Amino acid sequence: MAKQPMLKFVTVDRDMPEKRAAAERNKDFHEIYAEYAAAKAQEQAGRCSQCGVPYCQSHCPLHNNIPDWLRMTAEGRLKEAYELSQATNTFPEICGRICPQDRLCEGNCVIEQSGHGTVTIGSVEKYITDTAWAEGWVTPAKPMQERVETVGIIGAGPGGLAAADVLRRAGVQVTVYDRYDRGGGLLTYGIPGFKLEKDVVLRRIEQLEQGGVEFVMNCTVGEDIQFDELRNKHNALIIATGVYKSRDLQGPGSGATGIVRAIDYLTASNRLSFGDAVPEFDSGELNAEGKQVVVIGGGDTAMDCVRTAVRQGAKSVKCLYRRDRENMPGSQREVNNAEEEGVIFQWLSAPKGFVGDPVKGVMVQQMRLGAPDATGRQSPEEIDGAIAEEPADLVIKALGFEPEELPTLWNQEDLEVTTWGTIRAEYTTGRTAMDGVFAVGDIVRGASLVVWAIRDGRDTADAVLDYLNAAEAVAAE
Template sequence: MGKKTGFMEYKREKPSERDPLKRLDDWNEYSSPFSEEMSSRQGARCMDCGTPFCQIGMDVNGYTSGCPIYNLIPEWNDLVYRGRWREALERLLKTNNFPEFTGRVCPAPCEGSCTVAISDPAVTIKSIERTIIDKGFENGWIQARIPEKRTGKKIAIVGSGPAGLAAADQLNQAGHSVTVYERADRAGGLLTYGIPNMKLEKEVVERRIKLLTQEGIDFVLNTEIGKDVTADELKEQFDSVILCTGAQKQRDLLIEGREAKGVHFAMDYLTDTTKSMLDSNFKDKKFINTKNKDVIVIGGGDTGADCVATALRQKAKSVVQFGKHPKLPDSRNPENMWPEQPHVHTMEYAYEEAQAKFGDDPRQYAIQTTKLVADSKGNLKELHTIQMKKIKNEHGKYEFQEIPGSEKVWPAQYVFIAIGFEGTEAPLMEQFGVNMTRNKVQAAYGDYKTNVDGVFAAGDARRGQSLIVWAINEGREVAKAVDTHLMGSTVLP
C-alpha cells in the first residue's frame, strides 16, 4: 500500500474524453489513457485491502462482482503509484492476456466491489489498467514470446473472440500447435465486428492478432466449420478441439409488423458498419445508412447504446432507445448492497453524445413496443408503444403492467433490435454431436469437457451471453483442461 491516506486525500478522476459533439464527426476512440501523474494519484487511492473484494470474481444475486480473471489489482495499483510501470505491467499480465481490451470495454465489476466504493467513488481500476498496457506497447515492453519447445500436439479452436484468443494464447505458450478458425474475414470475433471503433479501435485488436501470429498461432479466416470444414474432419486432424463460437443467436422481437423493411438486428447493423469502415472507409456503401432518418433502438443494454452512438455518427435525424425496466436510482438502494455490482443510473458515452446533439437523454424507460407499422411499399414508418409499471405481485415477484392511456406513436424508418442473445448456433453443435441445454453447450465449469471425447467448450457458447472478462477467464481455464487432457498434467497458471 503506497499511500495510507491516499483514498482520503485524492478524489476519483475520469480519463479525459473528447468533446461529445466534436467526436461525432469521426469514428476514433472517445477516451484517452491517464497521464503518469493522474495514474499515480488514482493508484494511491487503492487501500490494498486485507480482503481485496475487487478480485473476488463471483456472481452475487445474478450479477458479476469483482474481477473474474482475479487481476492482482492492489499490487499493480501500488506499483503505478510508485512509478514502477514495467513491474506493474508484469503483474497485470500474470492474470490477463488482453488488458488492452478489458481496459477499454469491460464494464469493470471490480470497481463495483472496490472497498472505497462503500462510501466514496471507487478506485479507477479500469483506466489504470488501460494506461499500464498502453504504456507497455508504447515503450516496446510487449514483445513476441516464441515457445522454446513444441509438444507435437495440435489443437483447433473454433471462434476467435476473447475466449478463443485467450485459450490459443495459453496453449501456444504451453508448446502446443494451435490453429484458430474464424468464419469472418478478420479475427477477433465481437472485438472486431461487435464493438464499435469509438470504444475499441480496430488497430488495437489487429496489433494483438499480429502478435499472436508472430508467436506461432495460425489463424484460418473466411472458413466456417461445419460447412467449409466438417466437424469430423476437424476431429481427425487435431488432438483436441475447443468450441468458442460465442452466443451469436440474437433474440428476436416477435410482434406485428416485424417483417417491415427497416427492422434489423442490432449486431447486423454494427457488424456491417464496422466492416464497411475497415474495408473502404464507407465508400462501398455496404452498410445500413441512417442519415436523416428517425431511429429507434429496442433494448436498454450496451449493444443498444452502441447502436445509438453509431446512428449519431451517421447523422440520423433522431435517435431514441427503449428500455424495459424503470430508470435506475442515482445511488444504491438498500436491496443492492456492496459488494454487488451497483445498479445505478449512469451516462455512457452514447447518451452524453445524444444529449449534446439533441438536448435530451435518448433513453425511454419502462416502455413496451406493441407493433410496427409499414407504409404501402412495406417500408417501416412508425412504431407504437405503451408505458409499463413494475410492481410486486401477491407472491412477492416483480411483474409489468400496462398503463392505460399511455399509448404513443413514434416516427421511425429504422428499428434496431438489441434485446440480447439466446445462445450459440445449434447446427454446428449438432454436427459435432455435443449435448446442449437452452442453446448452450453442456460442459461443466472448471472441466469444460463436452460429451464428445477431445471436444471442449468455453466462453459464451458454454455459459451464455456474458462479459469479456468471463470469456478470458474461461479461455484460460479451458486451456488448462486441454493441456491436462493431452499431457496428463498442466504447466499453465
C-alpha cells in the first residue's frame, strides 16, 4: 500500500523556509526567505489535513484550490499543482511572496486552530510557481481564435494586468496605458525588493507582451491622451489606476522640509534598484543614511518604509502608531521581521506637531484605546499632557492612500464616484454607469491588498467578455 502523503501535521512540525539572519539581510534588498527544496516542500505540503470545509480556501479572496494543490505537491505532481494554482490566480508567485497569509489563508488553517501550527501555504505557493518558471511551464497566451474587439486598460498594476491576461487568452486585443516607465504599479515601485524582487514582476509583464498585450508607457490619461479618445478607440475600457494620493498630516510644522510621503520614498529606493538616476536620493531628500528616521503609520506600507530605512543605513528607525500592536492593520509577520532588523515600535503614539524646518523632531502624543469605532476597532484617545519630543531628521508619512479626483482630471462628469472618491462600480462585474467602462481594484474598493486587485481584474475581465459578446450578438441580428 502506498504511503499516505497527507495528514502529517501531528508528526511533522511547521517549518518555514530558512530566513536570512537580520544582521545579513538588513544590508541589502534581496528577498529574506530562501526557497524550499523539493523534499521540504513535499513534507510541509503533506501537513495539510485535507479538511472537508477548507477555511484556507474560503478566506482566500481568489478562492484558490489550496488543499488540492498542496496534495499534488506532497505527491510530487508539481506541474499539475502549478496548473491548478494558475487556474484561479494570475500571479501565484507574487501572492506567495507578499500576501498577508497570517490574516488570510494561513490564519484560518484548521490545524492552526487545533494547536499544530498552520500549513506554510504561501511558501509552498511560491515554490510551485518558481519551479514552474524554472521548468518552462509558464507560457505566454496563445488564444484559440483572435477577436477583432479591442479593450483599453488604464493602469498596469495587478488589477489591470490580471484583466489583461484573461482578456488576451480569450483572443481580445488589449492595450494597457500607464503613467510610469515600467509596468507593475506598486508591485514595481511601491513594494521593496526584500519582499518582492523586481525580476519576478518584470518577467510577468514580459510574458504578457509575448502573448500580445500592448503596453503604452509614460502615458498619463488627461494629459498625454484624453479619456474620450480612449473610449472612441476601444470597444471597452477598464480603469485600474489604483490610489496614489497620500493622506496628509496635520499639526504645527507639518509642511517642514524632511517630512516626505511614503510613496515618494519607496519609489526612489526601488528606482535605485533598477540603476535609475534618482536626484532626490543623491541629495539626501529621500535617503535615510545616517538619519534618525520616524515613520508614521501602522500598515504594510509603513513596514516597507521602516525596513527600507534600516537598509539605507539610518542611524535609528522608529515607527509611531496610534493604536496598539493587536489593532494595527499591517501584517504581524512584517512587524516581527522589522523588529529583528532593529526597528523600534512606539505603540499608542501619534504625531501632534513637528519641530524645526528642516524637521528636527516630532511632538509625540501618547494615546489610550477607548470605545470601539464604527468598524469595531477601539478608537484611540489622547492622554492629557502626555506629550514628548522624538528626535527626527527624516519623517515618512505612511498614513494610507486616497483616490485622485478622476472625474476632474479626466473631464468626465458622468464618471460616478462614491463619497470617498472611489469609482462607483457594480460588485463582481466592475461595471460603471458609463457604457462600456469598467473599473477594478483599489480605485473601486479603496486601498486594499494585491490579491483583491487580482480577483477584481479577473472577475471584471469575464464581465467585459460578456459585454463584448452581447454587443457582437446585437450586431449580428
